[in-house]
Amino acid sequence: MIDEITAVWITYNLTERTIEHLWIFSIALIAAIVAGVAIGLFIYRRRRYASPVFSSLNAVETFPDIALLVLLIPLAGIGTVPTIIACVLYSILPIARNTYTGLIFVSPDLLEVGRAMGLSERFILLKVRFPLAFPMIAGGIRIAIVFTMGIVTLGGIFGAGGLGAPLQTGINLIRPDIIFVAGIWVGILAVILDGIAGGIEASLKRRFGSW
Amino acid sequence: MTLKRPFDRIETIDIHGVRKRFGETVAVDGISLDIRGGELLILIGGSGSGKTTTLRMINRLIDPDEGTIAINGIDTQTIDGIVLRKNIGYVIQQIGLFPHMTIRENIGLLPTIEGWSREEIDSRVAELLILVHLPPDQFMDRYPKELSGGQQQRVGLARALVMNPPLLLMDEPFGALDPLLRRQLQDEFIGIKEDIGKTIVFVTHDINEAFRLGDRIAIMHEGQIVQLGTPRDLILNPADKMVSDLVGSDRLFGHIASLTVSDMMVPASPIISGEMEVQSAIGVMVQSGSKIAVVRNRASSFSVLLLSTLLQMRDEVKTVLEATDPPFFLSMDASLLSALEEMKAASVSLGLVMKDGEPAGLLLPDDLITRLV
Numbered sequence A: 001m002i003d004e005i006t007a008v009w010i011t012y013n014l015t016e017r018t019i020e021h022l023w024i025f026s027i028a029l030i031a032a033i034v035a036g037v038a039i040g041l042f043i044y045r046r047r048r049y050a051s052p053v054f055s056s057l058n059a060v061e062t063f064p065d066i067a068l069l070v071l072l073i074p075l076a077g078i079g080t081v082p083t084i085i086a087c088v089l090y091s092i093l094p095i096a097r098n099t100y101t102g103l104i105f106v107s108p109d110l111l112e113v114g115r116a117m118g119l120s121e122r123f124i125l126l127k128v129r130f131p132l133a134f135p136m137i138a139g140g141i142r143i144a145i146v147f148t149m150g151i152v153t154l155g156g157i158f159g160a161g162g163l164g165a166p167l168q169t170g171i172n173l174i175r176p177d178i179i180f181v182a183g184i185w186v187g188i189l190a191v192i193l194d195g196i197a198g199g200i201e202a203s204l205k206r207r208f209g210s211w
Numbered sequence B: 001m002t003l004k005r006p007f008d009r010i011e012t013i014d015i016h017g018v019r020k021r022f023g024e025t026v027a028v029d030g031i032s033l034d035i036r037g038g039e040l041l042i043l044i045g046g047s048g049s050g051k052t053t054t055l056r057m058i059n060r061l062i063d064p065d066e067g068t069i070a071i072n073g074i075d076t077q078t079i080d081g082i083v084l085r086k087n088i089g090y091v092i093q094q095i096g097l098f099p100h101m102t103i104r105e106n107i108g109l110l111p112t113i114e115g116w117s118r119e120e121i122d123s124r125v126a127e128l129l130i131l132v133h134l135p136p137d138q139f140m141d142r143y144p145k146e147l148s149g150g151q152q153q154r155v156g157l158a159r160a161l162v163m164n165p166p167l168l169l170m171d172e173p174f175g176a177l178d179p180l181l182r183r184q185l186q187d188e189f190i191g192i193k194e195d196i197g198k199t200i201v202f203v204t205h206d207i208n209e210a211f212r213l214g215d216r217i218a219i220m221h222e223g224q225i226v227q228l229g230t231p232r233d234l235i236l237n238p239a240d241k242m243v244s245d246l247v248g249s250d251r252l253f254g255h256i257a258s259l260t261v262s263d264m265m266v267p268a269s270p271i272i273s274g275e276m277e278v279q280s281a282i283g284v285m286v287q288s289g290s291k292i293a294v295v296r297n298r299a300s301s302f303s304v305l306l307l308s309t310l311l312q313m314r315d316e317v318k319t320v321l322e323a324t325d326p327p328f329f330l331s332m333d334a335s336l337l338s339a340l341e342e343m344k345a346a347s348v349s350l351g352l353v354m355k356d357g358e359p360a361g362l363l364l365p366d367d368l369i370t371r372l373v
Helices: A002-011 A014-045 A047-062 A065-076 A080-104 A108-116 A121-157 A164-172 A176-208 B051-058 B081-086 B103-107 B109-113 B118-131 B149-161 B179-196 B207-213 B231-236 B241-246 B249-258 B278-288 B307-313 B336-345 B365-372
Strands: B012-022 B025-036 B040-044 B066-071 B088-092 B167-171 B199-204 B216-221 B224-229 B271-273 B292-296 B302-306 B329-331 B351-355 B358-363
Touching (some): A002 A014, A014 A047, A014 A121, A014 A164, A014 A176, A065 A080, A065 A121, A080 A121, A108 A121, A108 B088, A121 A164, A121 A176, A164 A176, B012 B051, B025 B040, B025 B051, B025 B066, B040 B051, B040 B207, B051 B167, B081 B088, B103 B109, B103 B118, B103 B149, B118 B149, B118 B179, B179 B207, B207 B365, B216 B231, B224 B231, B224 B241, B231 B336, B231 B365, B278 B292, B278 B307, B292 B358
Parallel strands (some): B040 B216, B088 B167, B167 B199, B271 B292, B329 B351
Antiparallel strands (some): B012 B066, B216 B224, B351 B358
């Protein structure tokens, strides 16, 4: 059993594939966090855009991920770039929505006291609203991690590399052992990443939480 | 590190013809009110009476629709809102400590923004924590949720005082505490108030709290001030039924009609000789812990001596007699109410109660009120 796993692992370069996979994953996640927080902040500043922006992001979300990757072929071809784009498109919604909610729903008492102390709106946003929104934002990022992990794997089928590639190979060669090893390994990675994110979220809640 | 101050101390706050409506509701309906520097003014009334709205218009959290509010004669509309609010301490029932900041960071927030050094901030925070009876080394680095409600409210007060603002606005600060703790914090607050000597506007719906803390009380109802006066005025001369119900003249002071002067007088001591040296008289009074002495002069007549007057005049007078005031005599079995009426008519705040030609006690109406409450 162990020998077979090791054989598959070595033959199909699973160590390199894992590094590649995590690399794509990281780029996609960081891009999604930057875009999601920025959009959340933008909507917070311009409330009237909240409903159209969230409707569009929701529409993207309802799209099946394979269909989205296919649709991106004419725009971005196949490979790493469309995969990252798809990851970001899916992950913006939870991050932007939680950022927006976190910024909006700060206890009115804190805002009143902050204003009464003579704090500026900018100061309140940066030093009160944002820190208190951290646990919410982290919750959104955690959802994005799960999305991103799945789509990066799927992107392997469209030539993005990572752990989707050996899965594709396994399917083409009808080799259940490869599918099994690569599939389980992706699953374990996802659980580990989610666990780490959960830990970070919990510690942010302890530190900043009024939730 | 100095803050730009539109005012260093409060001489007056003139609220003139102020009106504020929210949609259809008139929250404050044309009130005028002169707040004096150094006093603790209570705004009291039920919910919807406009007391909190009035308070928030003083630091411009809300701007009035009509009328003006001037501090030391300067219209607050001409002062930048942020500058104004940095000079006015603000304490609310919900406290509003920032949960992600330690006690040190909460109290030191404005000093940090003003660019104080770490040492200056730490020493100021420690000083304030001592003032509100929290040991600094135990509390500095804790987070608000690790503190009890009473402790949080003390920190809230300390935070409001950090820039040493000349004016303090307080909105039911003790309202969420249980009665025992509330009473304890009120007592502590009375002490702190004397230490810090600030002008304070204090909103409450608790008449007992109003009587315990207030120098003057403004009773509000449906956006208007129904009556403004000292606790004594309100109890003895309620403007209408609403006021007498609120101050509970009947309930609390129903028995007042049956009291005589002797029931409520305090002992007249020390009794000193009119020829006593000023220094030794001060010594005797300080030692006895009494701010008022009865002075017996040679003709076996009496007069009263206030420690404060004596201290003021210590260099100008030789014997204590020269610093005394003529007494307002009362007899022991006079009815308390009529005695108070007479004193009010004569505008004296101290009565000397006599029995068989000897001083038997003193009647202090202001102290009386707090004792009755």
